[in-house]
Amino acid sequence: MTPRKATYSDEPTRVQQLIGEFLTGQSGTSVGADGLDVRLTAGADAKDDCAVYDLSSPMSLVVGSDYIRGPKFVLYEMGLLSGFDIGYYLAVANVSDIAAMGATPIGVLSVVRYPHEVDDAEFQEVIAGIHQGCTDCGTLNVGGDIGNAERIILSATAFGVCKPGSALMRSGARPGDLLCVTGPCGLLGAAVAYFPRRDTFEKGLSDEVERRLLDGWKRPRARVAEGRILGTKAYATACQDTSDGLKATIEQIMHASDVGFRVVEEDVPVEPAVGMVADLMGVESLALSMSASSDFQLAFTLEAGKLEKCRAEFALAGLDFHVIGEATDTGRAESVNHLGAVRPLPGVAWKHQKSDISLLATGRVEE
Amino acid sequence: MTPRKATYSDEPTRVQQLIGEFLTGQSGTSVGADGLDVRLTAGADAKDDCAVYDLSSPMSLVVGSDYIRGPKFVLYEMGLLSGFDIGYYLAVANVSDIAAMGATPIGVLSVVRYPHEVDDAEFQEVIAGIHQGCTDCGTLNVGGDIGNAERIILSATAFGVCKPGSALMRSGARPGDLLCVTGPCGLLGAAVAYFPRRDTFEKGLSDEVERRLLDGWKRPRARVAEGRILGTKAYATACQDTSDGLKATIEQIMHASDVGFRVVEEDVPVEPAVGMVADLMGVESLALSMSASSDFQLAFTLEAGKLEKCRAEFALAGLDFHVIGEATDTGRAESVNHLGAVRPLPGVAWKHQKSDISLLATGRVEE
Numbered sequence: 156m157t158p159r160k161a162t163y164s165d166e167p168t169r170v171q172q173l174i175g176e177f178l179t180g181q182s183g184t185s186v187g188a189d190g191l192d193v194r195l196t197a198g199a200d201a202k203d204d205c206a207v208y209d210l211s212s213p214m215s216l217v218v219g220s221d222y223i224r225g226p227k228f229v230l231y232e233m234g235l236l237s238g239f240d241i242g243y244y245l246a247v248a249n250v251s252d253i254a255a256m257g258a259t260p261i262g263v264l265s266v267v268r269y270p271h272e273v274d275d276a277e278f279q280e281v282i283a284g285i286h287q288g289c290t291d292c293g294t295l296n297v298g299g300d301i302g303n304a305e306r307i308i309l310s311a312t313a314f315g316v317c318k319p320g321s322a323l324m325r326s327g328a329r330p331g332d333l334l335c336v337t338g339p340c341g342l343l344g345a346a347v348a349y350f351p352r353r354d355t356f357e358k359g360l361s362d363e364v365e366r367r368l369l370d371g372w373k374r375p376r377a378r379v380a381e382g383r384i385l386g387t388k389a390y391a392t393a394c395q396d397t398s399d400g401l402k403a404t405i406e407q408i409m410h411a412s413d414v415g416f417r418v419v420e421e422d423v424p425v426e427p428a429v430g431m432v433a434d435l436m437g438v439e440s441l442a443l444s445m446s447a448s449s450d451f452q453l454a455f456t457l458e459a460g461k462l463e464k465c466r467a468e469f470a471l472a473g474l475d476f477h478v479i480g481e482a483t484d485t486g487r488a489e490s491v492n493h494l495g496a497v498r499p500l501p502g503v504a505w506k507h508q509k510s511d512i513s514l515l516a517t518g519r520v521e522e
Numbered sequence: 523m524t525p526r527k528a529t530y531s532d533e534p535t536r537v538q539q540l541i542g543e544f545l546t547g548q549s550g551t552s553v554g555a556d557g558l559d560v561r562l563t564a565g566a567d568a569k570d571d572c573a574v575y576d577l578s579s580p581m582s583l584v585v586g587s588d589y590i591r592g593p594k595f596v597l598y599e600m601g602l603l604s605g606f607d608i609g610y611y612l613a614v615a616n617v618s619d620i621a622a623m624g625a626t627p628i629g630v631l632s633v634v635r636y637p638h639e640v641d642d643a644e645f646q647e648v649i650a651g652i653h654q655g656c657t658d659c660g661t662l663n664v665g666g667d668i669g670n671a672e673r674i675i676l677s678a679t680a681f682g683v684c685k686p687g688s689a690l691m692r693s694g695a696r697p698g699d700l701l702c703v704t705g706p707c708g709l710l711g712a713a714v715a716y717f718p719r720r721d722t723f724e725k726g727l728s729d730e731v732e733r734r735l736l737d738g739w740k741r742p743r744a745r746v747a748e749g750r751i752l753g754t755k756a757y758a759t760a761c762q763d764t765s766d767g768l769k770a771t772i773e774q775i776m777h778a779s780d781v782g783f784r785v786v787e788e789d790v791p792v793e794p795a796v797g798m799v800a801d802l803m804g805v806e807s808l809a810l811s812m813s814a815s816s817d818f819q820l821a822f823t824l825e826a827g828k829l830e831k832c833r834a835e836f837a838l839a840g841l842d843f844h845v846i847g848e849a850t851d852t853g854r855a856e857s858v859n860h861l862g863a864v865r866p867l868p869g870v871a872w873k874h875q876k877s878d879i880s881l882l883a884t885g886r887v888e889e
Contacts, residue, residue, distance in 0.1 A: 196582070197691060202778065204619040204762060205586035205682075207689045210577060215563070219572035220631040220666040220679055252571040264587040266633075266677045299587040300677070310633045310667070312587055312679040315572075322574045324564060395571060411569065 161274035166302055173279045174199075174301070177286040181295055188259040189387050191316050195262065199298030206297035208261060214316045219252035221245075222310040229351055230372060238277050240373045241309060242267075242284025243291075248398065249313035250292040250377040251451040255396040257323040257386015258315035260294035260379060265311040268304035281309070292377050323386050323394035323455070328412035332392050332456035334480040337381050339426040340401040342371035344448030349432045356435050360428075367428045371450060378453045381474055385455055390465040394455040402445040403504035404454045406488050412456075415485035418500060420492045422479045441490075445502035456482055528641035533669055540646045541566075541668070544653040548662055555626040556754050558683050562629065566665030573664035575628060581683045586619035588612075589677040596718055597739060605644050607740045608676060609634075609651025610658075615765065616680035617659040617744040618818040622763040624690040624753015625682030627661035627746060632678040635671035648676070659744050690753050690761035690822070695779035699759050699823035701847040704748050706793040707768040709738035711815030716799045723802050727795075734795040738817060745820045747839055752822055757832040761822040769812040770871035771821045773855050779823075782852035785867060787859045789846045808857075812869030823849055 164173070181198025192211035197203055210216075223245050230236045236244075246263055253260040265285050269278055289296040299311070346368040353359050360368070378396070385391035393412055397404045401423075405416050425444045433440035455476075457465055462478070469475055480490070488500045531540070548565025559578035564570055577583075590612050597603050603611075613630055620627040632652050636645055656663040666678070713735040720726050727735070745763070752758035760779055764771045768790075772783050792811045800807035822843075824832060829845070836842055847857070855867045 196687075197689070201691065201693070203692050204622040205584040205625075205689075207623065207691075208583040208585075209580075209686055210583055211580045211686070213576075213578045216575040216577055216583065216681075217572040218575075218629070218631060218664070218679070218681060220633055220677075222633045222635055222667045222669070222671075222675070222677070224671070255571040256574065258572075262585070264585060264679055266587055266589045268589055297585070300589045302589070304589075304591070306673075308589070308675055308677075310587075310589070310675075310677045312585070312631055314583075314585060314681070319576055319578070320563075322564070322572075324568065324574075325570050326568075 163271065164275050169275065169278060170301065173275055174282050177282060177296065178298070181297065184295065186261045186295060187316065189318065189383065191259070191318065193261050193316055195295060195297065198295060206262060210316070213319045215319050215322050216314065216316055217253055217256040217258045217322055218312065218314045219249065220310065220312040221248050221252065223248060229347060233350060235350060235369055236372055238280035239284035242281040243288040244372060244375060245309045245311050246285045246288025246296065247292060247375045247377045247451060249311040250294060250379065251396045251398060253313045253315035254377045254379045254382035255323065255394055255453060256315065256317065257321060257382045257391065257394060258317040259383060260292055260313055260315040262295050262297040263289050263311055263313045264297060264299040266300045266308065268302055268308035270305050270307065271303060273307065292379055317386050321386050321389065323382070323391050325393050325395050325408050325411035328393040328408055328414050328456040328482045330414055330482050330484040331459060332482040333459050333462060333478050334405070334416055334418065334482060335457055335476045335478050336397070336401065336454045337378050337452045337476045339424040339429065339444060340397045340450045340452055341429045341444035341446060341448045342368065342426050343450050344400060344446055345429040345432040345443055346372060348436065348443070360431055360435070364428050364431055368432070375451050377451050380472055381453055381469070384468050384472065385453070388468065390457055390461050391455040392458060394453055397448070397450045397452045397454055400446050400448040400502065400504060401454065402500050402502040403447065405500060406504060408454065408456065409488050415483035415487045416480055417483050418480035418490040420490050422477065424477050439501060442501035445500060447503055530638065531642050536642065536645060537668065540642055541649050544649060544663065545665070548664065551662065553628040553662060554683065556685065556750065558626070558685065560628050560683055562662060562664065565662060573629060577683070580686045582686050582689050583681065583683055584620055584623040584625045584689055585679065585681045586616065587677065587679040588615045588619065590615060596714060600717060602717060602736055603739055605647035606651035609648040610655040611739060611742060612676045612678050613652045613655025613663065614659060614742045614744045614818060616678040617661060617746065618763045618765060620680045620682035621744045621746045621749035622690065622761055622820055623682065623684065624688060624749045624758065624761060625684040626750060627659055627680055627682040629662050629664040630656050630678055630680045631664060631666040633667045633675065635669055635675035637672050637674065638670060640674065659746055684753050688753050688756060690749070690758050692760050692762050692775050692778035695760040695775055695781050695823040695849045697781055697849050697851040698826060699849040700826050700829060700845050701772070701783055701785065701821070701849060702824055702843045702845050703764070703768065703821045704745050704819045704843045706791040706796065706811060707764045707817045707819055708796045708811035708813060708815045709735065709793050710817055711767060711813050712796040712799040712810055713739060715803060715810070727798055731795050731798055735799070742818050744818050748820055748836070748841055748843070751835050751839065752820070755835065757824055757828050758822040759825060761820055764817045764819040764821055767812060767814040767869065767871060768821065769867045769869040770814065772867060773871060775821065775823065776855050782850035782854045783847055784850050785847035785857040787857050789844065791844050806868060809868035812867060814870055
């Protein structure tokens with residue numbers, strides 16, 4: 156194989172030639188939705204100190220920032236994720252927080268810092284990933300900060316708008332509300348659990364299943380359409396994305412809303428690939444599905460009386476969700492199986508540095 | 523000396539105990555100005571996915587992100603800047619971009635990542651600096667992202683609002699407009715030029731002058747009040763902060779506006795401490811004042827007919843600015859001295875990795 160000849164441009168060249176193509180023609184774009192009139196009057200193509208939006212009516216603005224590990228992240232270091240994948244993930248991770256508020260994303264600012272040895276092709280790949288992630292979320296990458304550093308650093312900020320007062324908080328769940336989730340969780344956590352241990356299993360998973368496991372990292376989806384339905388029509392009483400894993404998310408909504416939750420174990424959707432990893436590891440697939448992961452599903456609560464109407468509106472948009480339990484007044488997060496046996500929520504909740512999916516395998520699944 | 527006993531808390535503890543004190547009671551704060559009704563309905567104290575603002579009338583929203591080098595930054599590595607200083611600088615650097623748009627800052631999101639060996643006291647110092655920087659700029663730190671990484675990483679996003687359509691761009695300067703700056707530039711660049719070479723000078727500068735040189739880094743000021751006057755009353759035709767140094771700023775406004783500039787050399791304010799560093803280095807003080815630096819003055823252009831009214835309004839607020847030249851139709855940035863000699867703008871403009879203040883001393887001051 157002939158090695159690719161690496162080119163390392165200076166930053167002004169990178170900005171103009173490698174990023175420029177992604178950022179032309181932004182200014183003037185309408186980026187609102189749901190009757191909110193929002194126009195990007197100066198995007199990254201305006202090359203000014205800031206991006207500028209004109210907001211023509213009262214609205215709520217939501218803003219959030221997420222840093223991603225990128226390098227030093229095990230799947231990237233193993234060569235399983237590319238620069239494009241990491242850029243894509245960065246954009247979607249940030250937009251997901253906007254979706255969780257029930258808002259429409261109006262833009263993403265990104266910080267991309269890189270060491271000298273990152274050549275132009277690799278740098279452009281990261282930018283292309285950010286760009287595609289924004290596009291797939293229906294929003295714009297409106298600039299930010301690029302420059303050198305002694306390692307790759309990726310961080311971003313997303314912002315969105317919704318009708319005044321309609322932002323979905325974590326704190327609105329009431330006893331009796333239904334607990335719902337837009338889809339199965341745990342895929343990204345299962346990938347992190349599986350790949351570094353792959354050689355220790357007698358027989359690994361098929362290429363197809365391995366691809367599926369990586370797909371959650373490579374092309375995650377922010378639930379923007381789902382969040383918008385939940386927020387615009389005030390269906391959800393509380394909402395949060397599952398980027399800490401389903402168990403942690405349920406516990407966080409529980410604490411913010413001062414309620415309890417009882418999850419019906421058989422109603423929690425389990426992704427088949429997650430089930431296969433659980434089998435290999437000798438752990439419960441429900442526990443792995445609910446453990447630390449970085450999926451971008453939405454977990455939300457719903458007044459029981461609104462279930463049919465909400466489900467119908469999801470269906471109209473080609474979407475669906477799962478009712479997995481209900482809010483209680485116990486102050487505890489627990490699950491019940493078809494035999495009526497009640498236990499604390501299975502799985503290992505994300506607790507910053509402390510969580511480790513391997514705790515599942517050692518039987519130390521409770522904190 | 524008894525070494526301080528270091529404490530390293532986990533992240534949830536840091537969030538609750540070390541950051542919590544800075545973030546209580548934010549939600550509900552009114553953060554607008556100039557007749558713009560903006561209320562922070564969910565700040566960092568709401569501990570949700572995002573911060574939420576209610577914007578009650580049409581307005582322009584401006585957003586920008588800046589990463590700062592922090593560690594690997596020479597003055598920090600030399601122990602001349604503390605964690606508090608770096609946090610403070612991060613906040614002000616980001617707010618400065620909002621000021622340059624003539625907008626009122628309504629919040630800052632920050633990303634603070636740290637390695638395990640950063641103890642609680644050091645971590646809290648950085649957060650305290652960010653908090654104080656926001657407070658001194660009249661804005662709020664509404665959260666962001668904290669967590670571990672293998673080194674300290676500091677990044678932030680600031681956002682602000684202004685009357686619809688009143689954001690100050692770089693592109694509005696017209697030939698005949700006056701070129702102005704809110705104060706002397708080059709202090710931060712002079713500090714970077716001086717301290718690493720301090721031991722090579724036969725006699726260094728006095729403690730007082732050294733303190734003054736560091737002061738620009740330790741307690742920079744974003745020109746929020748100045749920007750607001752320039753934007754709200756539409757005095758400025760173009761505006762940019764001088765965070766790349768005065769020469770680069772003038773050249774960037776020139777390119778964005780498609781004009782030229784002629785600077786009157788004797789009218790450019792020079793900070794005495796910068797003059798002393800220039801003398802020590804054997805370079806021209808005007809050149810050092812205009813070279814790569816990270817000051818947060820505002821450079822702006824003004825229709826000549828509005829000069830007196832604008833100056834009067836600045837004076838009412840206890841503020842002032844300097845007229846240092848005018849926009850031309852030559853497409854060149856040049857300066858003229860009292861003898862009528864014309865030359866390209868002195869100094870070394872910031873060009874990402876390529877700029878080095880030492881070029882001044884080698885005589886390679888032109889690109």
